[in-house]
Amino acid sequence: MPPLLEVRDLTTYFHTRNGVVRAVDGVSFSLNRGETLGIVGESGSGKSVTCYSMLGLIPMPPGRIEKGSAVFDGATDLLDCPPKVLQSIRGKRISMIFQDPMTSLNPYLRVSTQIMEPLFLHEKGIGKKEALERAIQSLREVGITEPERRVHFYPHEFSGGMRQRVMIAMAMITHPELLIADEPSTALDVTVQAQILELIKERQRANNSAVILITHDLGVVAGMCDRINVMYAGKIVESGTADDIFKRAAHPYTIALKRSIPSLGTKGKPLYTIPGMPPDLSQLIPGDAFALRKGIRSGGKYDHTPPPMVQVSDTHWVRDSDCELPSLEEVLDEC
Amino acid sequence: MFRFIFNRILQSVVVIFIVVTITFFMVRLAPGDPFSSERRIPDYIQQRILEHYGLDRPAVEQYWRYLQGAAPKRFRPDKLFTEDPLLNAFGIDLGPSYTSARTVNQIIAETFPVSFELGAWALLIAILFGVSAGMTASVFRNTALDYVPMSVAMAGICLPTFVMGPILALIFGVWLGWFNVSGWFVPADRVLPAVTLGLVYAAVIARITRGGMLEILSQDFIRTAQAKGVPYGKIIFKHTLRGGLLPVVTYMGPALAGVISGSFVVETIFQIPGLGRQFVQSAFNRDYFLVLGTVSVYAVLITLANLTVDIVQVILNPRLRFED
Incomplete structure (x- = not known):
């Protein structure tokens, strides 16, 4: 049986006055029926644009899907099908909920x-x-x-x-086969967040739907997702099962994200933050985008060539990187 | 809802009362009197005239007597279409006109329907053209279908009616000979004045509609509708139009006031026997009661328009509905 959704090399650029913003740059993943996929990353990492692209919700212009395919149910390429067909899938077989219910x-x-x-x-x-x-x-x-x-x-x-x-x-x-939830709990009270996530899980089980959960909160995906994609600067940097990501994280960005979950630190200890800012996506980044981040040390291996994806295990893929995270003391000095 | 409407009507009554009061004393502050432009007449005749109209009494007493006459005393809808509907249906007596043989009631009964018809046509044109142009522009944003109507609208806003009127009269009246240049006799006579008066407001409404529609189209809930698979036409008409037209509804109050006060320019250009001309002439003649009468009619009209706008807004925007 083919996967419910097979995304290959999805690339979405925004052609703005200030140049081409490479919001999503060659993202590939697949999703089986009933499965839950988490897409994690900072604001601007391209996680929402990935999903909006599949449903044709990108404002065009300035947005444009440059290449790639998103085959739904083995038959329809969502990125390359008549608008009528896409319309009949949106809201019927793929539904979406958004960040701000207000x-x-x-x-x-x-x-x-x-x-x-x-x-x-x-x-x-x-x-x-x-x-x-x-x-x-x-x-x-x-x-x-x-x-x-x-x-x-x-x-x-x-x-x-x-x-x-x-x-x-x-x-x-409409009992959709796929529910895309774009930060469904971010705008809500903490007490309500858990209820909403629980509700999504419960409705998912009742309908046997697959779910793509977009969030910047690793804590949210931990308890919910079968697979997790970590995105940085429009690319997937690490992909694996929840166990792979939480127990065997290999990419320095994933490790940094995990370290910045407040609840995992001890009480009274300063909180870890990832220093610097995500890169400006309107500039072409030939090498490792994470290496450009302020406060990140890199050996210079991927200054000019894009780092390849490396398979760690059957389920676990990671983008090669020679970056080194700063210690907590260094981060604090920076502040 | 009913409390809201009742409160608004109460406010309107107060507003009209204040307008009448201020106007009453303001026209008397203006130098001269209704008879200062007449030929010199002997003092004792002048005295008799002033006595006849009660102008020799203290201003406060005159004011009190005017209010007594002008206050509505009855409501007989069946008498609305008589010769003097103000008096017969409402018991309103706005007094005599000093410069004509008729009463203010009669002048208003004769001229108001003309102005009202002109204003109604003008507003209809303004809304039809404005809303459709604005919607087209917003749907086809940043294309020729946006730029062309919006440039025309900008030009329309910049051209005052006293320029637009003669130009239209010249082109369609003199050169093409399609319409009469002036007058108010056959139905075709309505076209040029109504277009002249309506175009300015059509232009403003077009720009407001475009802005309102674009504002709503950029909202998150439009994306939700798209994600539900709603076709584009339905997104525009079902999800966007209601909110997008709210600013237009808000503008209708001032627009009506503008159409009314702008109508005297148009009435003068096209020689239309409307209330607007009476209004301007009465001010020049210091025809106190006629000034007061026309001002009151305008005040009632404008407050009524604003009241309607408020109610329509509440109907269109459910978020306003439950606030008390």
């Missing part, structure tokens, strides 16, 4: 209208009554009390966490 729901339309919309679009001939029942059922499944009454509310009558539940209900109403 702005991701249309404030001018009732929740009922918005939740039922995918049904009317993708399940032709569905009656109004049946659609409303499905919407209520969907809200009930994401734990919204009194869904019969609240389905007619406007988004502003819900709290942030509740709105994200509405988003999930809306995304799952």
